[in-house]
Amino acid sequence: MIRLIDVVKKYEVNQNESVIALDNINLEIKKGEVVVLRGSSGSGKSTILSLVAALSKPTSGEVVVADERISKLPDSFASDFRRNTIGFVFQKYNLIPTLSVEENIILPLVPINLDAKEIKAKLERVLGMFHIAHKAKQLVKNLSGGEQQRVAIARANINNPQIILADEPTANLDSKLSLSFVEIVGELKAEGKTIVIATHDPLFFGLDVVDREIEISQGKIL
Amino acid sequence: MRSRINFYIVEYAINSLLRQKYKTVFVALVLTLLIFLLSSIFFITSSIKYELHATVEALPEITVQKIKAGRHDEIDVALMDAILELHGVESAVARVWGYYYFENAGVNFTLMGIDEYEEQYKKSFVDAATKLDFTGTSMLVGEGVKRVMDANYYKEYFNFIKPDGSLKRVDIGGVFKAQTELESNDIILMSKEGVREIFDIKQSKATDIVVRVANFNEVATIASKIKLLYPDTRVITKDDLKISYQNIFDYKSGIFLALFTTALFAFFIIIYDRASGLSSEQKREIGILKAIGWRVDDVLREKFYEGFIVSLFAYLVGISLALAFVYIFHAPLLREIFSGYSQLKTSFALPFVLDVQTLALLFFLTVPLYIAAIIIPSWRSATLEADEVIR
Structure with a gap:
């Protein structure tokens, strides 16, 4: 489902200086697998998610997701790929605070100009799935951290993608809400989705729902 | 779809x-x-x-003014006959007109005299000539003039003060509308006799003479001929006015x-x-x-x-x-x-x-x-x- 082949990612600091975020990474994640990328801040785990979601391109190497070589995709195709294949739950949720819950959730559908009925059906599915139907009309900025995370997960699932990527999903949650997120992961796994979680939260280590843990340090898989 | x-x-x-x-x-x-x-x-x-x-388009091709001591003076109507003799001149009309200062409102009216049987040198005057009573007791006024007169309670007639201080009452016979507002707004049209009386202009005199030329290309030549014939005149062509x-x-x-x-x-x-x-x-x-x-x-x-x-x-x-x-x-x-x-x-x-x-x-x-x-x-x-x- 996801393959990283000899991937190197460098970030330019200035003209003469660059930082190696990923150093010759090789990784394969199978369909339906739940994988936790663990490591300290700056280890490179978020960069892996970013490459898998086609949010950035590797400096060298190949990223293949759902049989598509996304590391070579032009920008517009990368956008289509993200919309159709990936659901990304960002660390800071990346919601638009001045929009309502439902407006945030349907944002990925806006460019594809679906029928209103189709949009409604998709919206109701995720509102129900993540228990936020009662908050649908509220502005996101007025929600608690846990509720905002649910909105972010609902938005990531609105297109029913095959792959869910979550970057430090529990970084802003208390332990109760973190457990609630683990439950959601279980539900998504039951639906057959491939899930990759980048985290340094010990809560995810040794969990039944997690199939594999991969330790990342200084841009390398240990 | x-x-x-x-x-x-x-x-x-x-x-x-x-x-x-x-x-x-x-x-x-x-x-x-x-x-x-x-x-x-x-x-x-x-x-x-x-x-x-x-x-500018409504202006005559040539306007002849008498100049005396460097100022515009009344011109002899007789000059018109000599101008008409010049080859290329289609018509010449002696105009009687002037500015009347209405002190109450602090505005100037332009009084234009027209004759019933004379060729009108402006298209807009042709229609006006059919409406105007030429007995000298009636006038057509521009819309701006009408507004000023109405505001000063001259709704049906106006009393002009003649140079000797006596009054001349002229009835308002209608409103004059020309092609342009600038042209018609401040105008009062009446018979030449009426204008002569108000400004005290003699029968043998006029304010200026306007000349129509059949061939536009001959305007400059005819203007120079008039100037040669009458050195004490100022000959203004339409082009001069356009530039001004x-x-x-x-x-x-x-x-x-x-x-x-x-x-x-x-x-x-x-x-x-x-x-x-x-x-x-x-x-x-x-x-x-x-x-x-x-x-x-x-x-x-x-x-x-x-x-x-x-x-x-x-x-x-x-x-x-x-x-x-x-x-x-x-x-x-x-x-x-x-x-x-x-x-x-x-x-x-x-x-x-x-x-x-x-x-x-x-x-x-x-x-x-x-x-x-x-x-x-x-x-x-x-x-x-x-x-x-x-x-």
């Missing part, structure tokens, strides 16, 4: 504008004001140009140009401000949209709608306000720059001239520029890697 216009993006653009309502309202107001100012200037100059053109009018117009339009430049400068400052960059919040929003699957062209389309809605609104409201300001309220303040002599003349209304080219020029000067100023910085943000923007 789905609509080709993605109304969800339009809706998102409208919501985006409403989310920043204070900023949107401020920008829309400033743009509207600038478009209003620019279009008002354009409308006034177009109207005055039209008025000027029509006035144009000079006045150019001087006045210089002031308008200054206003225009100021408005345009302010507009470009706004454009520069908008084009120079986005706030971190706006950049982040674009990054989020890209991260969840919007293409660069989806983002740009949304930004296009935002710019289009604001600038089209400002354009339509600005133009409508300018039309109302210029043609309904007669452009208070701005018009005075052009009609600076109006203290001594009755006020006139600007003729309605809707110049499609002007409207198109204003549209292309404002709407696409504003949209470009919105799109360019958004394009810069949208083409960055989404990861870079939202990190």
Whole structure:
């Protein structure tokens, strides 16, 4: 489902200086697998998610997701790929605070100009799935951290993608809400989705729902 | 079948504008004001140009004035016969006219005398001649004159004060309307006898002589012949008058140009401000949209709608306000720059001239520029890697 082949990612600091975020990474994640990328801040785990979601391109190497070589995709195709294949739950949720819950959730559908009925059906599915139907009309900025995370997960699932990527999903949650997120992961796994979680939260280590843990340090898989 | 216009993006653009309502309202107001100012200037100059053109076109080809001691004096009517003898002259008419100062209102009226059986040297006088009672006790007045007279309770007649201090009562027989407001507004048409009596001009004298020439190319030759025949006259051709009018117009339009430049400068400052960059919040929003699957062209389309809605609104409201300001309220303040002599003349209304080219020029000067100023910085943000923007 996801393959990283000899991937190197460098970030330019200035003209003469660059930082190696990923150093010759090789990784394969199978369909339906739940994988936790663990490591300290700056280890490179978020960069892996970013490459898998086609949010950035590797400096060298190949990223293949759902049989598509996304590391070579032009920008517009990368956008289509993200919309159709990936659901990304960002660390800071990346919601638009001045929009309502439902407006945030349907944002990925806006460019594809679906029928209103189709949009409604998709919206109701995720509102129900993540228990936020009662908050649908509220502005996101007025929600608690846990509720905002649910909105972010609902938005990531609105297109029913095959792959869910979550970057430090529990970084802003208390332990109760973190457990609630683990439950959601279980539900998504039951639906057959491939899930990759980048985290340094010990809560995810040794969990039944997690199939594999991969330790990342200084841009390398240990 | 789905609509080709993605109304969800339009809706998102409208919501985006409403989310920043204070900023949107401020920008829309400033743009509207600038478009209003620019279009008002354009409308006034177009109207005055039209008025000027029509006035000049209505002028006779040659006007002959007697000059005495360097000043315009009464001319002998007998000269007209000699001028008519010149080859190429189609007609010559001795005009009797002058300015009558109405002290109560502080305005000048232009009294023009016409004769029933004489060839009228202006098209607009032909129709007037059929309506006018030539007994010398009736007159046709321009609309501006009528307004002034009504305001001073001269609703049916007017008492002219003659040079000897006696009064001459003349009835108002109707309202005179010529092709242009400037031409007809302050005019009073009556029989030549009436004008002679009011200004005390003898039968053998006239104010000037106007000459029509059959072949336009011969105007200069005939003018020089008249000057040779009568060295104590000033011979003015239509071209001379055109230049003189144009000079006045150019001087006045210089002031308008200054206003225009100021408005345009302010507009470009706004454009520069908008084009120079986005706030971190706006950049982040674009990054989020890209991260969840919007293409660069989806983002740009949304930004296009935002710019289009604001600038089209400002354009339509600005133009409508300018039309109302210029043609309904007669452009208070701005018009005075052009009609600076109006203290001594009755006020006139600007003729309605809707110049499609002007409207198109204003549209292309404002709407696409504003949209470009919105799109360019958004394009810069949208083409960055989404990861870079939202990190």
